[in-house]
Structures are given as C-alpha cells and as structure tokens.
Amino acid sequence: MNGLVRIIKVSAIGAAGLLMAACGSLGFAGGGGPxxxxxxxxxxxxxxGTMRPYQVRGRWYRPSEQPDYDETGMASxxxxxxxxxxxxxxxxxxxHGLSAAHKTLPLPGLVEVTNLANGRTAVLRVxxxxxFVDDRIIDLSRGAAEELGMIQQGVGRVRVRYLGPAPRGGGVGDLRYARREAPAPRPAPAPTERPASYWVQAGAYSDRTAAQIAxxxxxxxxxxxxxxxxxRDLYRVxxxxxxxxxxxxxxxQGAMARGVRDALLISGR
Known part of the structure; x- marks a missing residue:
C-alpha cells in the first residue's frame, strides 16, 4: 500500500479500509459455500474526485469502470x-483491515485477490x-497480506478480479473467505535471458551533498x-x-521504517 498520492493531491498513499461493516449490508448470492x-x-x-485522470512521475493514469477487470501480476x-x-x-x-490500493479501479470497490502460490483467496475493499511501482498491480494492507499468506514474502504473484461496488458501511464484513484451490492463472510471460536487477530508490535530490549524506x-x-x-542534474540515492x-x-520496507516515506522499487535496470 505507497506520500505518493499526495503528488496528485488525492491523499497519502495507502490501501486502507475500516474494520468490519455492519453484517446487514452484505450478502451472498445462492448457497452452498462462497x-x-x-x-x-x-x-x-x-x-x-478519485475518477479523474491523474499524473504521477510523468505517467498518466485514467480511472474508469472496469466490470470485466481480471488481471494477474505482482502484489506488495x-x-x-x-x-x-x-x-x-x-x-x-x-x-489490520482487509483493504487495498489500485491505480484505476472505481473507489470504493471490492476485489477478489488470490495468492497464486498457495491458492488462498480474500475479498478486499479498495x-x-x-x-506506483513497476510490475505491481495492487497494494495490500498488512491484514490482507496475512489473510493471503504473503506477510513473510513482501511481494507475491496474485490474480485480481473486480467484483463491483463496496458496501457503504466500510470494511468487508462477512465477505472474507478462502478457497482451497486458486482460479487458473493466466500464462506467465516467458523468462528473460538474463535475471532482472531490482533497486530501491530512497530519494532524489538537487544537491549532491544532501544525497551523499542520505x-x-x-x-x-x-x-x-x-x-x-x-x-538539470538530479542525484538519486x-x-x-x-x-x-x-x-x-x-x-x-526497511528504508520506509527509517523514515524514507517515498522509497520506490525499480526493476529492469
């Protein structure tokens, strides 16, 4: 979930939700399991206000209704x-709530997220x-990561399916559940010939001395x-x-814990 959203004057980045809606606001269609x-x-x-086009670090994002959204990618x-x-x-x-952040889905909304490593599934409030990190399609709250068995890995491959509007009361209530088997994932891209390199950008400064101190x-x-x-020259840490x-x-995560609020993960350098 990644001070970045302040750039677009929406809010601090985070993927959050209030714990537990009133039980009467939610229900399931049919019976016999989820x-x-x-x-x-x-x-x-x-x-x-969350459906307007916005720009972060030179890239435009255009939120829209996406009833058939069903994507596979990386989550953090x-x-x-x-x-x-x-x-x-x-x-x-x-x-500790079951919530998430997404770049373009309607807010607030519900998504079904499946951890493709273990088949665990949870419904989250977006x-x-x-x-705003390369190769990420969703950011999870700590509670959602625990629900999906991803708390130790930090990142993991997931399937994200848009379910529709979220309940008015906040949270997800009785919508939390897990499946024994994951939905069939989409084919993974072919591996590259050389392994990717991953870096963390811990700041960008106009002054070299300030960058060296950091x-x-x-x-x-x-x-x-x-x-x-x-x-102009920019000095990146x-x-x-x-x-x-x-x-x-x-x-x-370690850099953020030491006060680097806008730390970014960069791949393919």
Missing part, C-alpha cells in the same frame, strides 16, 4: 508507515490509489547516481541491487 461474487445490498457511491503490502492516515476516499487506513545513513549497499531531468523482487521489497 459464490463467485458477493451481493452488496447498500453500495457506497463512487467518490467522484504495507502497514505501520501509513496506519491511521487518510486514503483517497477519505477513509482511514487500518493496517479505497486508495497505488502502487546515502551514508542507509548502509553499504547504497550509492548516489546522477540523472539528467528537465535540463539507490540501494541494491538484488536479483529477486522479494529481497528488494524487504529493503524498501
């Missing part, structure tokens, strides 16, 4: 750094924007790189590299 989709009897209205999670802060919908981030405080795997942006995304994500 159905393919829940029935929300009292849907919350879409927060209109976050917790303490954003706990209690407002999300894009104005709800407060509860890191009420924030993000993650790098020295973050450990021996940190260095300063110079990039030319809009005709980079941590890494790692050969796998999980190790890099743990480093990103």
């Amino acid at each position: 159905p393919a989709a829940p029935v929300v009897r009292d849907p919350a209205p879409i927060v209109s 999670w976050y917790g303490d750094a954003f706990n209690g802060k407002p999300t894009a919908t104005g709800e407060r981030f509860d890191m 009420n924030d924007r993000g993650p 790098a020295e405080s973050l450990g021996e795997r940190t260095r300063v790189e110079t990039a030319r942006v809009d005709g 980079m941590i890494g590299p790692w050969s796998d995304a999980n190790s890099a994500e743990r480093a990103r």
Whole structure:
C-alpha cells in the first residue's frame, strides 16, 4: 500500500479500509459455500474526485469502470508507515483491515485477490490509489497480506478480479473467505535471458551533498547516481541491487521504517 498520492493531491498513499461493516449490508448470492461474487445490498457511491485522470512521475493514469477487470501480476503490502492516515476516499487506513490500493479501479470497490502460490483467496475493499511501482498491480494492507499468506514474502504473484461496488458501511464484513484451490492463472510471460536487477530508490535530490549524506545513513549497499531531468542534474540515492523482487521489497520496507516515506522499487535496470 505507497506520500505518493499526495503528488496528485488525492491523499497519502495507502490501501486502507475500516474494520468490519455492519453484517446487514452484505450478502451472498445462492448457497452452498462462497459464490463467485458477493451481493452488496447498500453500495457506497463512487467518490467522484478519485475518477479523474491523474499524473504521477510523468505517467498518466485514467480511472474508469472496469466490470470485466481480471488481471494477474505482482502484489506488495504495507502497514505501520501509513496506519491511521487518510486514503483517497477519505477513509482511514487500518493496517489490520482487509483493504487495498489500485491505480484505476472505481473507489470504493471490492476485489477478489488470490495468492497464486498457495491458492488462498480474500475479498478486499479498495479505497486508495497505488502502487506506483513497476510490475505491481495492487497494494495490500498488512491484514490482507496475512489473510493471503504473503506477510513473510513482501511481494507475491496474485490474480485480481473486480467484483463491483463496496458496501457503504466500510470494511468487508462477512465477505472474507478462502478457497482451497486458486482460479487458473493466466500464462506467465516467458523468462528473460538474463535475471532482472531490482533497486530501491530512497530519494532524489538537487544537491549532491544532501544525497551523499542520505546515502551514508542507509548502509553499504547504497550509492548516489546522477540523472539528467528537465535540463538539470538530479542525484538519486539507490540501494541494491538484488536479483529477486522479494529481497528488494524487504529493503524498501526497511528504508520506509527509517523514515524514507517515498522509497520506490525499480526493476529492469
């Protein structure tokens, strides 16, 4: 769940939700176990301000209604750094709730997320924007990561299916459930010839001295790189590299715990 959303004047990044809606606001269609989709009897209205096109770090995102959204990709999670802060919908981030952030789905909405490593499935309330990181399709709250068995890995491959509007009361209530088997994943892309490199960007500075001071405080795997942006030099503090995304994500979480609120994971460098 990744201060970034403040850039677009929506809210602090986070993927949050209030714990547990009133039980009367939710129900399931049919009987005999969890159905393919829940029935929300009292849907919350879409927060209109969250459906406008917005730009983050030079890239445009265009939220829209996506009733057939069904994607496979990488998920990450976050917790303490954003706990209690407002999300894009104005709800407060509860890191123990079952919630998530997505870049373009309607807010607030419900998604079904399946951990393709173990088949565990959970229904989550989407009420924030993000993650603005390469190769990520969703950011999970800590509670959602625990539900899906991803708390140790940091990142994992998931299937995300949009279910429709979220309940007005907040949270997901009785919608939480798990399946013994995961839905069939989409074919994975062919492996690249050389392993990907993963880095964590822990800041960008206009002053080299400030960048060097920041790098020295973050450990021996940190260095300063110079990039030319809009005709001027920018000094980026980079941590890494790692050969796998999980190790890099743990480093990103560690940098955030040390106060680097906008730490980014970058792949394919």
